[in-house]
Amino acid sequence: MSLLLRTSLLLALGALPFAVPAAKNSSVAEEAGQKMTVSQEGADVVHFCAELEDVSFVGSGNRIEANGPCRSVSIVGSDNSAVLMVQPERVSVDGNNNQVHWIPSDRPKPAITVNGRGNAVDRRKDE
Numbered sequence: 001m002s003l004l005l006r007t008s009l010l011l012a013l014g015a016l017p018f019a020v021p022a023a024k025n026s027s028v029a030e031e032a033g034q035k036m037t038v039s040q041e042g043a044d045v046v047h048f049c050a051e052l053e054d055v056s057f058v059g060s061g062n063r064i065e066a067n068g069p070c071r072s073v074s075i076v077g078s079d080n081s082a083v084l085m086v087q088p089e090r091v092s093v094d095g096n097n098n099q100v101h102w103i104p105s106d107r108p109k110p111a112i113t114v115n116g117r118g119n120a121v122d123r124r125k126d127e
Contacts, residue, residue, distance in 0.1 A: 036050075038055065040059045040062050045063065049066060050068070053071060054074075060080065060095070062077070062080045067085045067086065070086065072091070075093045078098065081098070081099045082098070085103050087103065089107075091121055092113040094116060095115075096119065098118075104124065109123075
């Protein structure tokens with residue numbers, strides 16, 4: 001085997017481990033910011049967000065707990081109660097008589113959009 005061929009082969013094999021993590025990292029970047037819809041009626045719902053996930057909970061009469069680094073949380077329906085364990089950047093509520101509370105953190109208050117009657121969206125009070 002010539003020295004040039006051996007050197008080329010070693011360089012190619014040496015570069016292989018660097019190519020695999022790069023592909024893996026690009027896959028993670030594509031998943032960040034994904035959208036998720038959870039549809040339930042009258043259920044206890046526990047959801048774990050992927051990093052920067054935009055999650056929508058659709059239905060009525062649900063008891064919702066959202067965990068993890070959700071970028072935004074949307075509640076669509078009526079008579080839902082939700083606790084957001086990690087404060088998201090945005091919260092939106094569309095429906096009636098929904099109660100949404102987030103756990104206080106050092107993050108800025110989320111941007112809040114509310115459509116409907118009898119909705120409450122605020123920081124959870126210390127008990």
